Amino acid sequence: MSSQDVALYGLLAEFDKPEDLFEAAKRTHAEGYRRIEAYTPIPMEGLAEALGHHTTRLPLLTLLGGVLGGLTGYALQYYASVLDYPLNVGGRPLHSWPAFIPVTFELTVLGAAFFTVLGMLALNGLPMPYHPLFNVSEFKLASRDRFFLCIEARDPRFDAERTGEFLRRLGSRAVYEVPP
């Protein structure tokens, strides 16, 4: 059993069932904890909300990427065909806009896709090669069939003793101390 002076990343509670974790998450949030995070092998609807995260800016990023990509695409073609090196190609006008649409469309999609994926990773703070949780050997099961709830030490209401007690009362099968 650890004592106060040992620095901790947080306390990690392990659950068997998604429902238990869900319940626990709600209660923990109700309890007023804010620096909490749940870890599950499957995406669980509403869990993030239960933990107090409601919106994401990802769709905005996607839109931005799409617009940028499209504009770049058309601008590129216009510059190349009309401004930089105008050529009489088969008697077609320099600004053959119908012919410029396909490339514009493709670049729109490309931009949007890259912004989406990179945005998602960035917001999630990935890649992150090291994380304190990896020190807990049982945490490996988070990618198989176990459900974890972690209350970080940074949380103002965090207290190793009482928080641990609180977590155990939530019906977790075990609570681990997560070294930093």
Next chain:
Amino acid sequence: MSHPPSESAGAAAQPGQGSLSAPVIEPGHTFASVTDKISAIVLSRQSPRSWFVGFAISFVLLMVFLYATGYLLATGVGLWGNNVPVAWAFDIINFVWWIGIGHAGTLISAVLLLLRQEWRTSINRFAEAMTLFAVACAGLYPLLHLGRPWVFYWLLPYPNTMGLWPQFRSPLVWDVFAVSTYGAVSLLFWYVGLIPDMATLRDRARRRVAQVVYGILAMGWRGSAVHWHRYQVAYLLLAGLATPLVVSVHSIVGLDFATSLLPGWHVTLFPPYFVAGAIFSGFAMVMTLAIPLRAVYGLEDFITLRHLGNMAKVMLATGLIVAYGYLMEAFFAWYSGNEYEWFLTINRALGPYAATYWSLIVCNVAVPQLLWFRAVRRNVPLLFVIALVVNVGMWLERFVIIVTSLHRDFLPSSWDMYYPTVWDLAQFAGSIGLFLTLLFLFIRFLPVIAIFELRELVHDTEEGHA
């Protein structure tokens, strides 16, 4: 395979679907069991002999590909049978064929995801992989078929000392953008889907190397609820983007031909009918690969008759669209009163290449009609054969479109015949080798089925029971 309990389970598995057909996952599976079974293929389980045999054959073919390619680069495209007027032949036929095959993956992943078709879960992962590899094969052909392949990059817009740019009115440039975008987005889509499974493998791996490699690929994924939230939003957005993309790519491939003025190419119908054809051949190829795979790795629980049946239905539908395309092509040739178009139609059906045309009709129009019958859709070996036939048929379709249109166009004086050389065949066989080699490596080193999505499926199933 469909005993009563599974029926009910299947029903339960599909809330709001009410389908009484086979389930998308056989009952009795838990998070642990699905996780272990799939990851075992990669991590612990010894690969079956059939894998080694298959890989060996594919590898030999890959070597053929490399040899043919090297020789081609050293000698010139004169190695092939192409000529004037038939300046495009196997090269572009194979390009279109591969790119078509490359359509099922993204379609299954994206469109079926948007349509909330859970049955996609078991097949999307490796359909996506198939897409990537097919696109890789497809992408090689436009490069290799160039007279001077070493300057292929002139098709890309980049500032250069010549002060020149690509000619953006050319559908070939559209191709460059379409195919590369499609390749890139498919890769992203595939990789994003892989991240949680990478984490799973990382956590399950015992050997250090595996842990490190999968660890790097997993990028530190921890399954945090917030991450899952953003992840799913991103995945949904990607699906939303990929859907129009997949349609645009083969439309543009269709435009490669439709923008020309050649009888048989200059057809407004091409874009939609090319897309349908692509899905048609794509699903055929997924089926061709899935059936042996599930048998060899005992994945019947995950790739069930339900999946095969649904894919068969999609094939039937798209096959009918393609057949409609053939019909309309002929009809408009007649209706337009254009003597060149009409001559072309007659020449296709009765000319020197008539055999290819009629076998195309048999493969793509006649045979798929069998899929109307439930019995056929549930007969796995027969499905496999039909899928193969459709693959052949779609290749023939491209042959008919490209060669028979070119070999007799406007001026009878320039008419000529096209005959493939041994190098045409070597290049083709070789590209199949490339495709299979990549596929076998994928099966060996990556989870062929999205593990976390299976876990979701199990979860829903249990909820259904609860």
Next chain:
Amino acid sequence: MTLDPTRRDPRAPAPLARAGEAAGGLAPGNRAYWRSLEQLAATPEFRSFVEREFPRHASEWHDVSGRRNFLKLMAASLALAGATGCVREPAETIVPYVRSPEQAVPGKPLFFATATTLGGYARGVLVESHMGRPTKIEGNGEHPASRGATDAFAQASILSLYDPDRSQTVMFRGRIDTWDRFLTTLAAELPGLVNRQGKGLHLLTGTVTSPTLADQIQRLLGRFPAAEWHQYEPLGPDNIRAGARLAFDSDVDMLYHFDRARVVLSLDADFLAGMHGSLRYARDFMQTRREAAHKPGAGAPMNRLYVVEPTPSLTGAMADHRLPLSGGRIESMARAVAARLGVEGFDGAGEAAEGVWDRWLAAVAEDLSGQRGAGLILAGEGQPPGVHAVAHAINGALGNVGRTVEYIEPVEARPRDQRASLADLVRRMRSSEVELLVILGGNPVYTAPADLEFADNLSRVRLCIHLSDYYDETSFLSHWHIPAAHELESWSDARAHDGTATILQPLIAPLYGGKTAHEVVAALSGEAQRTSFEIVEQHWQERLESQEPGAAWRKALHDGIVPGTAAEVRQVQWSPASGTMDDALREDQAGDGEPVEIVFRRDPTIFDGRFANNGWLQELPKPLTKLCWDNAALISQATAQRLGVANEDVVELHVGKHTVDAPVWIMPGQADDTVTVPLGYGRWRTGRVGEGLGFNGYAIRVSDQPWTARGRLKKTRRRYPLVTTQDHWSMEGRDLVRVAAWDQYERQAGHRQPNGDAGGGDAGGGPAAQAGHGPAAHGGHEPVSLYPEYPYEGNAWGMVIDQTACIGCNACVVACQAENNIPIVGKEQVGRGREMHWLRIDRYYEGEGDDVAGLLGNPQTFFQPMLCMHCEKAPCEVVCPVAATVHDHEGLNEMIYNRCVGTRYCSNNCPYKVRRFNYLQYVDEKTEVLKLLRNPDVTVRSRGVMEKCTYCVQRISAARIDAKKENRAIRDGEVVTACQAACPTQAIVFGNINDGTSRVRALKELPLNYALLDELGTQPRTTYLARLVNRHPRLGAAPIAGAQRGERDQEGERTGT
């Protein structure tokens, strides 16, 4: 001799053991090397050795034959690599100037007037020389036989000049030897000769028109009275001479004036392409048609051409009425005509008149008698003297003599019966009377009639000296072989068909140390030190009187003609000795009773075989069959059906005891039961290009029936692959070549302002429904486009091709090849449809659509030169991903080779399929000497690049530069494309269509003008003038191309009897 199939079939494997020896023989430092190189270089063993030396090349081909052809073409470098060991490096011998002459400006070509000869007769040419390298041949406008035009042979002779296979060294008994050693040998001979008065000295030449050479020989004969001078040309004019002698009892040449003729009846005379003076005759003949066609309603008369011939010729293809008739029946036909015209001495006995036959005779007779003094009957060299005599008789009776035909002093130095002359020589050879035989040019071992067995008898000659440009069949059997200098390398002279003399001046020092006939004869006369320059110059200085010395000589050289040398007109009397007409008939009696008639003809592209090693001419499609790299026995559709043979089936041809194997090709318009055998193929010793191709027609050509023989044809099981560049002959009812009947056109176009509808405008039938208008004057409809028209200020280049004038002679094709450095690809690649010609001539047949026999029996033949149309809305440009083909400001569709990546989409999207792709490395970049040949103004294209006609953009820029320097606009006619310059009938006109006064603009405004595949909206800059046919009203209207239509008369006529 029977041609050994293994020799003729290129796919026959060469024995490798022997090849091994060859390899040993080539090992450096090996003594065997010098002895055997020359033979080796020409043997299959050597080639097979080469193959294995070059697996990289070898393996490029999908069948052995292809590989071998490829090597024959491309491995030329090898010979040099080997040969340079024993001869001087060409690059050294041809260093052009020590001190550059003042008129030579680097980068600007000079033109020198000289002549090229064919069968001894001269066609004046101007040779373009780039810093001492002759690169291109143009016609000499001053010269009566050229008038600025050239034929395919003249164009291609530039390639022969640089041919690395040309003999490069003196040889004695197959060993390399020297000129000096030869002179020593000769010197040793001379005293003996002098003692014997020259007895045993025999000279064998071809037809000699060269005044200098004739003079030399005369003096030689003066010195050696007992010596003999024999002449032999395989395609010699014996029949023509005999005909004249028959009619006038004296030797005269005929000079025709087609520009004065209104009605022409050709009895198997290919005067448009197959006669001495054809270039001029074709021009004159088309002059009339052009004037009439271009000024409809002006009352300009249109001439009418009747042709009777056993096998289709270019003249037959242009005929308004053509009658296929086996060679044996033509004489009776001629006599029947004569009888109809009431020519005295002809009672019309012979042909019973019935059916078409009757209508034909009636029509011909009516036209001829209606055009007294403006009619012309002429017979071909292949026809027996009797036919010629009849022609003379009719011309005389109709008063055409002195108008459309003139009789002139013979142009030949010494006219004689050449067949008899050769036979005489062989007789003396057989009886070993021949001590010293000097063969100046020619290749009798190959070309002599088979029954003479020239080769065998040659061995009885004590000393045989052979001067020739290749180490050929005759050289191989002669003791001494002297390499002949090419005409462009030598001083000489020659006369044209009208007698006008031209002094040949060399453009370049002999590349391979060749000698001229003048020098050899001089050596015989003991004046070995005299150069051909001295000889020729002295000859002419004596004859050219002039106030200041040398001025006339220089002028003659400069102009390319010697004034006042034309042959005088002779007044002749029609004086046939009694009975001679019947004697004349005997000609064809020999071998009668044999089932088929075999007609010998010169090959349209390699002549009598002398051009066998010329790749350009080998790959040049034969005008009518479109075959290349081979000859074939031509038979009619009906005969083929009767015999049960198809194209490419090998048959045995028998004439007497002589036989040869030949592949069959079905020839529409061929007379039934008549087999045409093109001579000149089946060479076994000439060079890498020409050996082992086709079959040797001389093997069955016997001296008593040299042109028309009776023989047998036997089927075999074998097949022999032939390659053709156009295997489809029908227009599929498409509106490609438009045809109008002259009378109809004149009636309707006459009283109509241009641009409206023209005559015969029924669906697809008549000329272009709407002719050129609008700034660009593209034929056809106002362009309909979503896009605005592209403005072309300044020059807008365009071309018009007159299909009435085009005779399909191929001159333009070779001219284009020479001008634009177009490579040849070899038989195997042509078979794959990869020929590279920028300009091709499409050949179509039209006739009864539903009746194959009728259609192929005697179809109307159409030629359509096909080159880049330079479309204003070019489909090729839009699809190019790298802008490698774009338009310039003057409307040229330009091809930027070094930008091309080779997607080939442009070719797919070109409705005219005029783009050519370098599927492999076709240009031989290794052979040094071929680099001298290339036009420095045109890029040499490498592998993987698309190419096509550029409207000779290099000539346009040259003109533009000159114009800029003089600060003026480019004048009309200042830019002349290579094809246009070569065309004998001026069927191609090029110029600025923005210039309202330009010729091309005027033609585009004719109602005849139309754009090909107009409906595609490509707006081509090249347009066509519809073909006009002037048919006799009672022989049925013109067949309307596009609309398969024909009257019964034609139906009857096609059956040909």
